[in-house]
Amino acid sequence: MTFKPANKIQDLQYFGEFGGVNPSISDSSTYTFLSAKKMLDTFEGEAPGCYLYSRYASPSTLYLGEALAAMEGTETANVAGSGMGAITTTIMHFCGAGDHIVSSRTIYGGTYAFLKNFAPRFNINTSFVDITKLDIVEAAITKNTKIIYCETISNPLLEVADIKGLAQLAKKHNIKLIVDNTFSPMMISPITLGADVVIHSLTKFINGTNDTMGGVVCGSQKLIDAMRSVIDGAAMLLGPSLDSIRAASILKNMRTLHIRIKQHSKNAQFLAEKFEALGLKTVYPGLTSHPSHELFKTMMNEEYGFGGMLTIDVGSLNNANSLMELMQHKNLGYLAVSLGFYKTLFSAPGTSTSSEIPEEEQAEMGLSDGLIRFSIGLDDDIERTYQMMHECMEELNILKPELEEVNSLLIHSH
Ligand SMILES: Cc1ncc(COP(=O)(O)O)c(C=O)c1O
Helix, strand or coil: CCCCHHHHHCCCCCCHHHHHCCCCCCCCCCCCCCHHHHHHHHHCCCCCCCCCEECCCCCHHHHHHHHHHHHHHCCEEEEEHHHHHHHHHHHHHHCCCEEEEECCCCCHHHHHHHHHHHHHHHCCCCCCECCHHHHHHHHHCCCCCCEEECCCEECCCEECCCCHHHHHHHCCCCCCEEEEEECCCCCHHHHHHHHEEEEEEEECCCCCCCCCCCEEEEEEEEHHHHHCCCCCCCCHHHHCCHHHHHHHHHHHHHHHHHHHHHHHHHHHHHHHHHHHCCCCCEEEECCCCCCCHHHHHHHHHHHHHHCCCEEEEECCCHEEEEEEEEHHHHHCEEECCCCCCCCCCCCHHCCCCCCCCHCCCCCCCEEECCCEEEEEECCCCCCHEEEHHHHHHHHCCCCCCCHHHHHCCCCCCC
């Protein structure tokens, strides 16, 4: 039976304190107790339904966590103040001094920097591998390896991880598979494919309005309880908690996530096909030219399409910058990092979100200077958007330089 993430969210029904259709926002950082005994029980985790202090949990963060757990099909979830807050606490939960991680080499620059530059301070070391090659992943696993870490669709190269294959490897070696699903909420449900833990930056598609940061770790009750332990829990002690007011606003935006994802995907598919037809090197999992197109189809919850992210290569950083500036000037979107907004966002990853990755490694990964990453918006008339983007490209002469070269040679030879 196929997994239906939107139904899971649809079925959650809450009543506010005064019968409101939204749950009331808990506007407090600390909570009172009528008896001192109850306070002690709550501290020791033995008084369900009682709140203590909002770094631990508040009604609003628990509601949001419940919706995210429902969407990903996990027992529960713990929300955080940012995606990095969720990622770093999860890694620090699973790994200590002497432990080893096998990670995809194409991941968000911040996660890469954490694993490469920060975690070694705790003697946690990472092998970065081509995650699309299961034999290479397996060869990197050592007796100290605790986790395999990847993104379902990677940032920014849009490589697709074979979650089922990786989950089998993780089981075989008795380690955990942790998947960052930020680029593909609803489209792919990693838990149903065998992943142990799913992480999101809520800052992106899930919230969708680029007004707040947020993150989440979705997993078993046992995992989340351990991460929230007041004695030694990484989430509790490192403290990347989400504010209740922001938790409530993200929860409201989640109610339209299924509609937004379908529109992001529809628009991105349309533009990717058009850009490819123009002769631009275009990467989008929904194109048959994408090396993992067929794999993606075997993993996806079909109605949500292939996502809102695509890249094109316009040959040079100069071209990329001129095109992005012109598109912004024509109100087609914003020259900005991040993703999942209702307007299109574009950035050149080599000089922005992936600038933490050294230049030689960028080249090895295929992260070229002329690469533009698009997060396609919710435009109602995507054909019109395409025409305007096409005009920008023509104005800057960045289309098919080889053809133009041939043309100019022909002209000169006459
Ligand atoms: C795939 C992915 N994971 C995690 C993050 C980090 O999330 P945040 O910026 O909310 O800390 C990002 C941010 O760009 C991302 O793209």
